[in-house]
Amino acid sequence: MTLNQINLKLAGLILFVAAFSFSCSDMEQDAPYAADAEELFSIPEVLKSMEDGLDDASEINARRSAGATYATFNAALGSSGLASVFARNELTVFAPTDAAFAALGLNPGNIRRQPNLKEILLYHVVGGTVLSTDLSNGFVPTVNGAAVEINLDGGATVKGAGNETGSNIVMTDKRARNGVIHGIDQVLLPPTENIVEIALGNDDFSILVDAVVAAGFVDLLATTNNLTVFAPTNDAFVALLEELNFDSLEDLIDEEDGIGIAGLQVVLAYHVFAGRVFSSDLSNTTITMFSGDEVTIDVSGPSLIDANERISGVIATDIQATNGVIHVIDKVILP
Template identity: 75%
Template sequence: MNVKPIKSILAALLIMVAAISWSCSDLEQETQLSQDTEGAMTLVEVLKSIENGVEEDGVENARKNAGATYATFNAALGSSGLASVFARNELTVFAPTDAAFAALGLNPGNIRRQPNLKEILLYHVVGGTVLSTDLRNGFVPTVNGAAVEINLNDGAIVNNANIVMVNKRARNGVIHGIDQVLLPPTQNIVEIALGADPEFTILVAAVQAAGFGNLLATTNNLTVFAPTNAAFGDLLDELGFPSLEALIDEDTGIGIAGLQRVLAYHVFAGRVFSSDLSNTTIEMFSGDDLGIDISGPKLIDFREREAGIVATDIQATNGVIHVIDKVILPF
């Protein structure tokens, strides 16, 4: 196994918000909009100007999207206090249509009562200007902090929403219309692990014993490689301990300090999605190196033991979780 030893290369990927290079052959055929008309308006003004999906020089878009309006999204911007943010900053906006909001029982009259409205709106926004011809498959961090997934394998999809309008230009960015409202994650890393009971009960018990519960619940931008109960069972058998309690015994086991180092070896500072992984070596929270081999994909620990990544990209409010089938060890 040959892992390229470039430490923390993944962290650099997390700041590539405004430099996304996507590709989408279907959307490349869409008519480009005139810079002379909409280019003089802000994103908020462009949204307000849309009438039944008709674009002055986008006849094909108008035919495809007749009836698509964005009054609820505009009302949400006003109610949340974000209108000025959308007017001043360079942004790419995935704007749900009125029909998308209506499917959730929302309209301009009641949108202000939607809980977490600001967080939801910011989950529809990417920094910088990203045109349809720049789209590619993968995860894109939003201004909310969580990421949306772009999938171009069958049309153009953001999470589960179809892109139904593209390249509405403004002087400070671009708008793409979508047919569903995107809902960001609402649980932190610990809450997700607790909700997956019994899959991660031993991991949760270990986190609590190590005193890491608050750290994993409140620290932003973490990636956690989470071992399953079966993975912990295999570790206990491998090391000859009958239980987690025996493993962390101060006299005969690795102790609390050892447990803390093991758990910290499963945490990376930064949100790393499956689409960001590469054959490399990264430095974990514990200060120890961990190898990544995307042929599995799998992790390679200090002992050259391999842990398969069996589930990916479980998003939390403060990071992302990947599930692994073996506990990795830094010593």
């Protein structure tokens, strides 16, 4: 079987944000607006009002949030050309405070020089209106394409792929005509490397990288958006070679005595799913991989059960790339 023969029509995964109430006793939460939705300001206008007092609620917010303001975020919208996008579409914005930007050396005067500013801003935005009462633990896809992780245990936080710790949600449910704003105390940092670049930077994936190169899958895994890769470690490949009585990867893909390049393509395609599937999305179900073969997910492990009923443990999860997500497994699965 060649790459062109691999079945790419797969069942998609619907990501959603489930309703879940949580306490906001230690955070700011605005009272509901009495005004009609059409009379409210847009998201950029609401952010601006929190600086110059366009409405009474903003002055109350300023006092209650002990000086939390959002001038740098608003300036970033203007300099990036995204202000109209934030004004016309129904969105939920996790807006970093000025203090959050200042921690990175950024302010309204220099924010326009920040590399990848559009990608960073879009990483703070979720489509639709998601109120504090709609949040639940798990990953939420952003307009950037990558996801942020919500955690409500011990205080509400939202974490980016490039952040070591979660950002505290310090203000909730600031309503706008076209959505809602939640304030956070750290800038969320999106992933900066694609799936192949992450694998290249991890010594435990060196055999996997060699296999991807040999199969001609580098461009596929580096440029295709919205992929989930179950990545076997070096130990997983070594165990497979021993199981099949091969001394090396080269022997495994030998055209006469091994599975050949076409066979390697099918094996690797059996580790790739179309769609970003995070650990919080996993359930006891069967999914169809790029190879066209099915894998059974057992969340009690969690683990994967391949077509031969071999079990592979999922030993690390949710490594985000610019074009997808990686979960690490301890055994090569076989179609």
